[in-house]
Amino acid sequence: MIIRSGSNKVCNNDLFISGYANGSQPSVARRKDTVMKNDRKSTSLFLQVLAVAVLLFLAAPNLLAQSSTSSSSGGSSSSGISSNGSVSSNSFNFNFRNNPATNYNPPPCDFLNGFYNNVGMSTKGDGVSSPPIQAAETADGVDSPAAQRFGLFRKTGPPALFPSQVNWVIDNTCGTKDAIRNNVRILATTGGYSDDELGSPTHFINIMAFVMNQSFFETSFTSDPDNLGAISSTPNTGINTPFAFDCTPPPQGTLPTAGCVSITNGNALNMTGSPQVGFGLNARNINATSQTPTVGDGEGNDMQDIVANFEAYPAPKQRLPNGTFAVIPCGTLNNASNNPATIMANAPNPPFAGATLPSINTPDATCFPVTSIATPTLRQDWRFATNRNAIDGSDNNQVTGSGKDGTIVFNSPYGYFCDDLLGMWINSYFWLTQDPGMKNGPCTAIYNQLGAMNGFTTDGTPVVKTGNQLDVTLEAAGCAAEGQLDLGGADGGAVWLICPAIADPTNGAISLDAFLDQVHFSSGVPVDPGFTINFFCLQFFGQFCSSLVPSQVSAAQSNGAAAQSAAAAAPAASSN
8 A cells, every 4th residue: 555544654665675564674775875885895806706707608608509418317416506597495505595684585576466556557458468358459557468467478588598497486475475466476687777876786676567658557546455456346345344445535735544545537526637647646646736637747646757757778779680770769769859960969068069970861760679678679788766766856856945936846756665666667768879880980989988987788889887977978978869758659669667676685585596687798798797796696695796705706606607507408498
């Protein structure tokens, strides 16, 4: 629930940190501080592990070509790695997993349908992709085929790295650890950079479903507050309801006094404006300038507005199969304002006076697709705005009276781990405006300098790790651009994602059967081995590598290499 009856508590981090109702475990703030301190430690250990990580992937070229003869028989090897790449918890010194004081973060599971509905997301669709079932063919809910929700779709295939891997499993302990979760436990763990200036490969998410258009957001819904798993059309008479709940939306600026969640179309409240979505969704629903619940007005009166504060940055490949480097996306973003020549001409800080880029015709047939953000279609790993919150102003909120002449400019004081209850993101696709292979191009020196610091992507463009690198180093110079897809779904790609970030990936959150989803070169080497290094340390020892001694780091990488080799050699898993 968003708010509990008789309470003014509107931020419950327990939903994201762990399943423990009392919130007795260390908070996410502690982990963030620890990671920041750890990131400043000596680089010698990092370089040592970096070499190990590269070698472990070189041991299995193309991630599939070679097999491990020691595991080909189908039994468990002496190393504790079975023939399908799974790890035995009794095969290593996993003391932290046997101690509740160090193994308190449950691995990620999907949400109950009732929780999706309670926070404004439709679960339409029945998980069937064959005609003539119209509900399944329409992309209007997380159970529709277009959403590809884990538990219904994508059991095998990307993001799974090997045919033997599955992206999710049925785990009936999920609900016992966190009451808002169903029994689908997510194994595919995607790495990404936090949207801060550290650029550290220390953040992990789980891409549970794709939201293809704004019809996924509910316009009208009322829940049974005591039965998250079953939605009742008569919410005040649920079998667990002790008394009638008042589901009337509260007056503007006040907190609800009942435990009922009500999402109401604006017309029901005699309001105007179009579109009208989700009035009364969030306890902080204070519409500063009006009570017209319009999508995207930035006033926080529906789930779509809340999610708009939190961006994920996918980087689709721009190098086309024929070798051409496309400088503009396909779809609605293929327009005159994204012409590289126009972008450079309008850049506030071009590389040098008089810098220009070649103009193209728009729409241009030579464009890169945005219809898929599966890992094989990306040139580098993700970046996520998990750090945005209202406390330090990183949410870009302008509070009441702070604007010109004391007017409200933007009034949505939201934090990712507090208000974005499904862990959703709006996708901001970003791209480079010049072919990196262009000799003496206006952006060539900038690309090379950034690439020398961060490394290069599968396209040969520089890896972008921080917001400053994208916004200031590249976009302000006219050397990069970003944009969001049509909210109505005209582009055919994911406009939003349901992929909660793991608030604290230490102390058990990365399970032994989980696997890392990251971008690789065609050789099989990861674009950023830092994700590989940290993932294995978290998986085998429950801590980031910078908190471990060198022998533990080495053991984690060796065990990870063995698991990868076994998974690469194992038979394909069933998709059923």
